[in-house]
Amino acid sequence: MTAIPDTVRPSRRVSIRGLNFALLIFVVLYAMIAVLQPNYLEAGLFMNFLRRAAPLVILACGQLYVILSGGFDLSMGAVVTLVVLAASMLIGGDPAMTWPVIVALYAMGLAVGLANGAIVAFLKVPSIIATLGTMLLVNGLALAWSGGAPRGDLPDNFRNLGRLVLRDVPLVGTLPVAVIILVGATLLAGWGLHRTAYGKRLLAVGDNPRAAELAGVPVKPTRISAFVVSALAAVTAGILIGGFSGVSVNAGRGLELQAIAACVIGGAQLLGGRGSVAGALFGSLSLFALFTLLNLLGLPQALRDSLQGVILIAAVGASVLRHRRST
Amino acid sequence: MTAVLEMRGIGKAFNAVAALDAVDFDCRAGEVHVICGENGAGKSTLMKVLGGSYRPDAGEVLLDGKSVRFLHPREARAAGISIVHQELSLLPFRTVAENIFTGMEPTRWGLLDRPRMQDRARALLQRLGSAIRPDALVADLSIAEQQLVEIAKAMLVDAKVLVMDEPTAALDDRDARSLLDLVLRMKAEGVAIIYISHRMPEVMAIADRVTVLKDGRRVWTRDRADVTVNAIVTAMVGRELQDFYPARSPTAPGSPVLEVRGGGNAQLRDIDFVARAGEIVGVAGLEDSRKSVLAQALFGDAPFTAGQVRIDGQPARLRSPREAAAVGIGYLPGDRKREGIAPRQSVRDNALLTLQAMAPVLSSPQGGARSRPEVDQSLNDMDVRAGDFGQEIATLSGGNQQKAIIARWLMQEPRVFVFVEPTRGIDVAAKAAIYETMRALANSGRAIVMVSSDLPEIIGVSDRILVMHQGRIAGELPAGAEEGAVMRLALGVAAATVAGEMAS
Numbered sequence: 156m157t158a159i160p161d162t163v164r165p166s167r168r169v170s171i172r173g174l175n176f177a178l179l180i181f182v183v184l185y186a187m188i189a190v191l192q193p194n195y196l197e198a199g200l201f202m203n204f205l206r207r208a209a210p211l212v213i214l215a216c217g218q219l220y221v222i223l224s225g226g227f228d229l230s231m232g233a234v235v236t237l238v239v240l241a242a243s244m245l246i247g248g249d250p251a252m253t254w255p256v257i258v259a260l261y262a263m264g265l266a267v268g269l270a271n272g273a274i275v276a277f278l279k280v281p282s283i284i285a286t287l288g289t290m291l292l293v294n295g296l297a298l299a300w301s302g303g304a305p306r307g308d309l310p311d312n313f314r315n316l317g318r319l320v321l322r323d324v325p326l327v328g329t330l331p332v333a334v335i336i337l338v339g340a341t342l343l344a345g346w347g348l349h350r351t352a353y354g355k356r357l358l359a360v361g362d363n364p365r366a367a368e369l370a371g372v373p374v375k376p377t378r379i380s381a382f383v384v385s386a387l388a389a390v391t392a393g394i395l396i397g398g399f400s401g402v403s404v405n406a407g408r409g410l411e412l413q414a415i416a417a418c419v420i421g422g423a424q425l426l427g428g429r430g431s432v433a434g435a436l437f438g439s440l441s442l443f444a445l446f447t448l449l450n451l452l453g454l455p456q457a458l459r460d461s462l463q464g465v466i467l468i469a470a471v472g473a474s475v476l477r478h479r480r481s482t
Numbered sequence: 483m484t485a486v487l488e489m490r491g492i493g494k495a496f497n498a499v500a501a502l503d504a505v506d507f508d509c510r511a512g513e514v515h516v517i518c519g520e521n522g523a524g525k526s527t528l529m530k531v532l533g534g535s536y537r538p539d540a541g542e543v544l545l546d547g548k549s550v551r552f553l554h555p556r557e558a559r560a561a562g563i564s565i566v567h568q569e570l571s572l573l574p575f576r577t578v579a580e581n582i583f584t585g586m587e588p589t590r591w592g593l594l595d596r597p598r599m600q601d602r603a604r605a606l607l608q609r610l611g612s613a614i615r616p617d618a619l620v621a622d623l624s625i626a627e628q629q630l631v632e633i634a635k636a637m638l639v640d641a642k643v644l645v646m647d648e649p650t651a652a653l654d655d656r657d658a659r660s661l662l663d664l665v666l667r668m669k670a671e672g673v674a675i676i677y678i679s680h681r682m683p684e685v686m687a688i689a690d691r692v693t694v695l696k697d698g699r700r701v702w703t704r705d706r707a708d709v710t711v712n713a714i715v716t717a718m719v720g721r722e723l724q725d726f727y728p729a730r731s732p733t734a735p736g737s738p739v740l741e742v743r744g745g746g747n748a749q750l751r752d753i754d755f756v757a758r759a760g761e762i763v764g765v766a767g768l769e770d771s772r773k774s775v776l777a778q779a780l781f782g783d784a785p786f787t788a789g790q791v792r793i794d795g796q797p798a799r800l801r802s803p804r805e806a807a808a809v810g811i812g813y814l815p816g817d818r819k820r821e822g823i824a825p826r827q828s829v830r831d832n833a834l835l836t837l838q839a840m841a842p843v844l845s846s847p848q849g850g851a852r853s854r855p856e857v858d859q860s861l862n863d864m865d866v867r868a869g870d871f872g873q874e875i876a877t878l879s880g881g882n883q884q885k886a887i888i889a890r891w892l893m894q895e896p897r898v899f900v901f902v903e904p905t906r907g908i909d910v911a912a913k914a915a916i917y918e919t920m921r922a923l924a925n926s927g928r929a930i931v932m933v934s935s936d937l938p939e940i941i942g943v944s945d946r947i948l949v950m951h952q953g954r955i956a957g958e959l960p961a962g963a964e965e966g967a968v969m970r971l972a973l974g975v976a977a978a979t980v981a982g983e984m985a986s
Contacts, residue, residue: 371807
């Protein structure tokens with residue numbers, strides 16, 4: 156018992172069921188895509204698939220932090236919209252402004268995250284209501300600021316973050332910058348959650364906040380930090396989306412729900428305490444593969460939303476049934 | 483005079499543990515029958531059987547000489563049995579009248595007849611001698627007024643039997659006295675009143691008869707004239723001590739580790755005590771003594787707002803559990819499920835939680851420098867039985883969960899350990915192990931404060947016993963004190979300053 160090597164972490168064991176489930180779904184869905192469009196099996200198209208899925212994966216990683224702490228963050232999509240609109244207006248087509256503006260965007264994200272966290276932790280407003288409020292607030296401010304019709308353009312060095320594809324990379328051939336960001340963000344999220352004392356605190360707070368408090372965990376700062384992580388993830392996703400989709404007032408619409416659905420497909424337990432970054436990763440890839448499949452099948456865009464609703468309910472229902480059996 | 487209510491040979495067991503064993507009880511019209519008993523003696527269970535919340539395993543209940551079987555509290559209420567619970571069951575944001583009529587609202591053409599509801603509520607409150615407005619919000623009332631509304635609610639159905647479960651526990655002396663007046667008034671109206679209380683002056687002032695319960699059995703029922711406080715106390719206590727309590731340390735306790743001077747907050751007053759290295763200080767008291775509030779104050783969960791706390795001679799600030807943990811206080815909560823474990827996390831993570839909480843945010847989850855084998859060693863030292871320390875802690879037995887939480891604090895190496903109800907709801911073998919751990923912790927030079935409602939445990943384990951009564955420390959007793967002595971202090975009999983006032 157005492158001689159177990161240090162590599163098997165307990166969190167692995169807890170999350171492995173959800174991970175397997177999401178990985179399986181992803182493989183099945185991707186196989187179906189490959190049947191319809193065999194060239195999706197080429198490295199280049201797979202990289203392109205990952206590039207387009209990158210924002211959702213990053214959003215899901217951020218959302219996962221909030222879900223594990225026992226809450227929801229509905230303001231993520233609004234932050235994405237804010238980031239895209241603010242970037243276009245602040246940069247105004249001047250490439251020299253790109254990096255200072257990116258810093259400013261992260262500052263805005265930090266402010267939204269702190270506001271969400273403070274409202275939830277100190278005013279004790281349920282997070283689903285608090286972030287619904289900030290979602291409307293941020294969306295409204297972004298639209299008012301841009302006057303409803305975004306002006307300005309995003310310079311190439313900004314758009315490259317989401318758009319540029321490095322060529323002639325050994326092993327993989329092509330490598331989009333967005334995929335590098337995706338890998339980096341996922342590793343960072345996984346490290347924060349599974350390899351730090353902070354991650355354990357977060358899980359304990361989501362699992363039983365009262366017990367966590369009596370064990371000495373600073374519950375309020377931990378809760379607030381989860382919303383900050385989520386908002387910063389939303390800024391990152393927004394920068395990528397601005398890169399490959401350009402400026403639009405609908406840039407972030409509905410993304411928060413996709414991120415929640417991805418976490419749940421990946422085995423995260425709503426209201427906290429159980430879940431993993433690997434699960435969120437494959438949950439979001441599954442969801443994105445499904446959207447791709449529906450596109451290939453020629454289903455109308457509108458049905459995509461309906462189907463997403465069905466999946467969300469099915470995934471939560473399945474997780475409830477799974478855990479009811481085990482406890 | 484014949485009995486309105488008669489309960490014959492009532493028995494009730496939970497998981498093969500007898501909570502009530504062949505209890506006989508009766509109550510006559512126009513009398514106040516007081517029930518006394520230690521925590522867990524079976525008072526509440528008996529009243530729940532009467533009120534239809536529990537169905538008895540044996541025995542029968544007769545109302546006006548006829549046998550009745552209640553399947554639901556509503557049936558008991560309709561039959562004329564009303565219970566005023568210790569914790570109030572009013573809806574705070576409804577009016578007084580709405581609360582009184584909850585579930586039996588008067589209607590007219592199928593619609594709520596509000597004027598009639600107001601009038602009847604006003605009449606009822608006047609009959610109880612109160613000027614509370616029926617349209618006031620319950621949330622705006624004082625605790626005493628809420629209690630009165632609760633009684634009015636009980637009287638609505640022309641209660642034949644009124645049960646009051648420690649009604650004065652939350653009241654100050656003045657309100658308690660007016661409540662007692664009310665009880666006497668209802669008694670004069672011919673209601674049979676069953677009154678549960680720990681407050682001896684009250685008991686002696688209003689009882690017509692007294693019944694003492696102990697360990698689920700009736701000890702005796704006597705007329706007021708034949709009862710003395712001492713007789714009640716003697717009947718309430720006197721159990722055999724079991725032999726699984728560990729031997730006390732032969733060495734005298736060392737220097738003071740924890741000192742509280744003049745500690746107080748909204749619920750505590752004048753808390754003065756010292757816990758020395760190597761000793762276990764037991765804190766005893768009845769349910770309304772606020773002994774658990776003292777534990778919460780020591781751990782910064784319900785912080786002291788007055789007075790001073792020193793740890794190893796250094797002034798300590800205890801404004802949150804985190805601060806308390808940081809200055810070397812460990813805390814074992816009384817309600818393991820709600821306050822102790824994070825159920826979906828592994829045994830190992832539960833044991834590491836405090837180290838993780840106190841470690842730098844981005845350090846390794848093993849809690850700073852400690853490696854995983856050390857965690858497992860600590861769990862093994864506590865003899866936590868689990869197939870694998872990676873499994874979710876919710877799958878372990880209560881005793882093993884408790885040991886894992888002790889392991890959590892052991893790794894933090896606190897100077898003072900506060901144990902709250904350390905063995906509640908766990909089996910005998912695990913109990914003995916926890917007592918031994920407490921003794922071992924004390925012997926290693928720590929100070930232990932053990933808050934417990936289990937009197938034999940207090941007497942068997944403690945080196946000194948502090949007895950609390952109504953938010954104060956009523957007195958201190960040496961190791962191995964008599965149960966009766968503890969109970970007398972807990973009942974406030976020794977410090978009987980209130981007694982004279984009550985009697986008059």
